[in-house]
Amino acid sequence: MNFDATNRWVGCFTQPADAKQMKHHVIRITVNGDRHTLAVAPHWTLVEVLREHLRLTGTKHGCGTGDCGACTVLLDGRSVNSCLTLAVEVDGREITTIEGIASSGGELHPVQDAFIAHGATQCGFCTPGMVVSSVQLLATNSRPEEQEIRHALGGNLCRCTGYTKIVEAIAAAATQGEEAEG
Amino acid sequence: MRLPRFEYHAPERIEQVFDLMESLGSAAELMAGGTDLLPGLKLGKRSCDHIVSLSRLSELKELSFNEAKGLRIGAGTVLADVAAHGPVRDRYRMLASAIADLATVQVRHRATVAGNLCNASPCADTAPPLMAMGAIIEISSSGGRRDIPLEELMVGPGSIALEKGEIVTAIIVPTPRLESRSTYIKFSPRSKVDIAAVNVAVSTTTTRGRVDEVEIFLGTVAPTPIRARRAEVLLKGSHLSESLLASAAAAARDECLPITDFRATEEYKRHLVEVLTKRALMTTTGIA
Numbered sequence: 001m002n003f004d005a006t007n008r009w010v011g012c013f014t015q016p017a018d019a020k021q022m023k024h025h026v027i028r029i030t031v032n033g034d035r036h037t038l039a040v041a042p043h044w045t046l047v048e049v050l051r052e053h054l055r056l057t058g059t060k061h062g063c064g065t066g067d068c069g070a071c072t073v074l075l076d077g078r079s080v081n082s083c084l085t086l087a088v089e090v091d092g093r094e095i096t097t098i099e100g101i102a103s104s105g106g107e108l109h110p111v112q113d114a115f116i117a118h119g120a121t122q123c124g125f126c127t128p129g130m131v132v133s134s135v136q137l138l139a140t141n142s143r144p145e146e147q148e149i150r151h152a153l154g155g156n157l158c159r160c161t162g163y164t165k166i167v168e169a170i171a172a173a174a175t176q177g178e179e180a181e182g
Numbered sequence: 183m184r185l186p187r188f189e190y191h192a193p194e195r196i197e198q199v200f201d202l203m204e205s206l207g208s209a210a211e212l213m214a215g216g217t218d219l220l221p222g223l224k225l226g227k228r229s230c231d232h233i234v235s236l237s238r239l240s241e242l243k244e245l246s247f248n249e250a251k252g253l254r255i256g257a258g259t260v261l262a263d264v265a266a267h268g269p270v271r272d273r274y275r276m277l278a279s280a281i282a283d284l285a286t287v288q289v290r291h292r293a294t295v296a297g298n299l300c301n302a303s304p305c306a307d308t309a310p311p312l313m314a315m316g317a318i319i320e321i322s323s324s325g326g327r328r329d330i331p332l333e334e335l336m337v338g339p340g341s342i343a344l345e346k347g348e349i350v351t352a353i354i355v356p357t358p359r360l361e362s363r364s365t366y367i368k369f370s371p372r373s374k375v376d377i378a379a380v381n382v383a384v385s386t387t388t389t390r391g392r393v394d395e396v397e398i399f400l401g402t403v404a405p406t407p408i409r410a411r412r413a414e415v416l417l418k419g420s421h422l423s424e425s426l427l428a429s430a431a432a433a434a435r436d437e438c439l440p441i442t443d444f445r446a447t448e449e450y451k452r453h454l455v456e457v458l459t460k461r462a463l464m465t466t467t468g469i470a
Binding site for chain 2: 022025042043045048063069079081085133150155
């Protein structure tokens, strides 16, 4: 079943049938401000738990080996590959996924606005990771040069290869942020 | 891509790590950031029944500097924190720049210096700079502690000189001489994210045009990072000139042992060693 009772997409993977027999660890995590207590198997990665257990399918599962960045989330405010992070390791930590980047009132983050305004998406699969990495970049460097933007996004691959508009969008979001600060 | 199943242990005291590693032996892998171990498990390149995580050992997260003792990097300290550390940026710039070009932002937020070294990849980015700065590896076990030079840690690709039950707990880097100059150059076919085709770290101290001290380490051109001893011998005590640097670079080219892989051929890597060694020496000595 790829849809749950309320007809929400729950992902194309299913956990192995014997998963219930394995020793599970109880973790308490905060995801986009919501607290969850979950029992996880040791080999489950954070991206699997986000997508398949919490149904937060905005975060994409790409290469699974830390190369493509589609699974990028913020862990205590720092971008990480959720495919290379064991769920059991994030006990007690705070996670922000693409679903938590906009304000709780639904107002988009300046980076999201800029991606839309600049048409910085093609197929869209890399976009959640690109946005999270961009938010991370602007949090640490509010006015990045083009080369700094390209370097910071080195861990996010777009196989449509539409990097130009993404870089332009981030530069525009940075400028906007500066104007907003006045 | 899914991980194979394993049991997970996250001790809060270091003694428990020693006990687990001793009792589990080769069935266990020690995990710091996991950015090399987990892809290895997914791809079937590595296997283990148990993972012993260092994540809950706060004592391994130490990152401190003092003039007398140098820099101490706990085995659990992530790369991003090391590169952002004030004393590292001021006094160990070669290390900071090596980390800046290592993997990706996301990986640098999880991976550790100790993990980079203990994976014992011939192309490990932090190895040549740390070796050139005389780094010491602190190894701990239930039996106590011992220190070895970083140069002796790696014995071959993926293989390190640790006994059963021993773990690396810290990297100690002596305070650089104020008058020394260092540089690290990484060359890869892709400019970013990729591992090196060749990497070179050089540190020199000169007085009135004469070379007092010199350390040259080459990565990716032998089973482990290596010291270019013949090049160092040519330089030490000699008067600086462009032809001297050229001879030293040629010696480094001749003493490395590269293999052909998909990044570069053996011949091209030798050529890179010569070019990059000379370029690094020109940078540190100011000889153009």
